[in-house]
Amino acid sequence: MKYISTRGQCEPQNFEEVVLTGLAPDGGLFIPEIVPQLSREQILSWKNLSYADLVYEVIRLYVAGAIEDKVLKQMVIDTYADFSHPEVAPLHALNNNEWVLELFHGPTLAFKDFALQLLGRLLDYFLTKRQQHVAILGATSGDTGSAALEGCKHSEFVDIFILHPHNRVSEVQRKQMTTVLGDNVHNIAISGNFDDCQQIVKQAFSDQSFLPDGYQLVAVNSINWARIMAQIVYYFYAALKFIDRNESVSFSVPTGNFGDIYAGYLAKKMGLPIKQLIIATNKNDILHRFISKNQYNLSSLEASLSPSMDIMVSSNFERFIFDMFNGDTAKVTGFVNGLSSNIHQVSGSEWEFAKAIFDSASVDDETTCAVIKEVFDSQGYLLDPHTAIGVKAAQLCKNDDLTPMITLATAHPVKFSEAITKAGLFMPALPQHLSDLLEREENYVVMPNKLSKVEKYIRQSL
Numbered sequence: 001m002k003y004i005s006t007r008g009q010c011e012p013q014n015f016e017e018v019v020l021t022g023l024a025p026d027g028g029l030f031i032p033e034i035v036p037q038l039s040r041e042q043i044l045s046w047k048n049l050s051y052a053d054l055v056y057e058v059i060r061l062y063v064a065g066a067i068e069d070k071v072l073k074q075m076v077i078d079t080y081a082d083f084s085h086p087e088v089a090p091l092h093a094l095n096n097n098e099w100v101l102e103l104f105h106g107p108t109l110a111f112k113d114f115a116l117q118l119l120g121r122l123l124d125y126f127l128t129k130r131q132q133h134v135a136i137l138g139a140t141s142g143d144t145g146s147a148a149l150e151g152c153k154h155s156e157f158v159d160i161f162i163l164h165p166h167n168r169v170s171e172v173q174r175k176q177m178t179t180v181l182g183d184n185v186h187n188i189a190i191s192g193n194f195d196d197c198q199q200i201v202k203q204a205f206s207d208q209s210f211l212p213d214g215y216q217l218v219a220v221n222s223i224n225w226a227r228i229m230a231q232i233v234y235y236f237y238a239a240l241k242f243i244d245r246n247e248s249v250s251f252s253v254p255t256g257n258f259g260d261i262y263a264g265y266l267a268k269k270m271g272l273p274i275k276q277l278i279i280a281t282n283k284n285d286i287l288h289r290f291i292s293k294n295q296y297n298l299s300s301l302e303a304s305l306s307p308s309m310d311i312m313v314s315s316n317f318e319r320f321i322f323d324m325f326n327g328d329t330a331k332v333t334g335f336v337n338g339l340s341s342n343i344h345q346v347s348g349s350e351w352e353f354a355k356a357i358f359d360s361a362s363v364d365d366e367t368t369c370a371v372i373k374e375v376f377d378s379q380g381y382l383l384d385p386h387t388a389i390g391v392k393a394a395q396l397c398k399n400d401d402l403t404p405m406i407t408l409a410t411a412h413p414v415k416f417s418e419a420i421t422k423a424g425l426f427m428p429a430l431p432q433h434l435s436d437l438l439e440r441e442e443n444y445v446v447m448p449n450k451l452s453k454v455e456k457y458i459r460q461s462l
């Protein structure tokens, strides 16, 4: 299996190279040259597999021999053994054939663990084999940071630099990052928002001459293909609970950087019978404006009660528009580069292509809190604010009651006290392994929103 860049200006690469870089050298994102197609029989034959066994079956198709089967299998088993629920990704029933898929049983209590626990092991495997040191650089809207640190901190071959927007992540989120201590761990709070952090990361990747000799950057954001790959699996896992009885299932996905829902799109492309795929956004609703009105233009990024989705420029949307533009890489490049001049409309047929796959809704803070309260009062189940947006969007967009509607529960509510308190509810206790989190010592630096400053800091820390 080869991977190609959405911008078409670099040679196809293999899995190992793609994992070890993240961003393609031409500034694009890697996508599989060919998406494997599965028959319904093939998919149904996986019905009784454990979560880890299913991961192995799905990702083998993409790893494509870059890692020996036996080694890959053990890596996958180790990855998901650390999750606190025996099902790894259990389903919880709400009313009216609505479900939530709990993706918060990993070490940092958000769905990011599914991919980053695996990515940490993949990186360690390839770097050990090569005896090569790298600098991991990532931007986080709150949850990627801690998940990346937890996933990668054990590798002796990495230094990790995580940028988060200063004062724009929740206290629990910040502490989950800044209390991970170690000589190879560097947390940087940027005076700016998530888009600023992501922009610095992308620029650093595009010109790495600031690094000491022999070093290269590795991406842990969802621009790294391995993250998308790992996330495809839980769509299969959830759907397999239904599709022998139901023809298809639908998913509602709390969306920020478009990584999680892009994984769902790929699952559908592989042959998983997904009826509706719903993009659920908060008031930072550029994707909803695109799907509902064919308007893809920037507006100012606003802080919300669902901070992990406070993103305007969704990186992974580029992977989808590659398909929407039918593989025309010049068009992709033009679209992405034109965003700053705010041109954005696509042709009628391109827009129809997107609308045939995605539904969308935008949910404001007030409604988010109302949903948290309503579901708790009526069903005794506490949603985190991101998941609440997914649940609301599912209700707004669903076409029928017969198709199971599954909202991805992207984080545990304990990470987001502000929303829970505003909903008038009490916070649950932190789980055992994090019970003393708020008392732990923190370590991070605050920096201006300036590429050169960040580059200097990285160089001096290596």
Ligand SMILES: *Cc1c(COP(=O)(O)O)cnc(C)c1O
Pocket: 110, 111, 112, 142, 143, 144, 222, 254, 255, 256, 257, 258, 259, 260, 261, 308, 309, 386, 410, 411
């Ligand atoms: C990262 C995150 C999202 C958004 O996921 P994307 O892949 O960036 O679209 C939603 N909810 C939570 C809790 C997250 O951490």
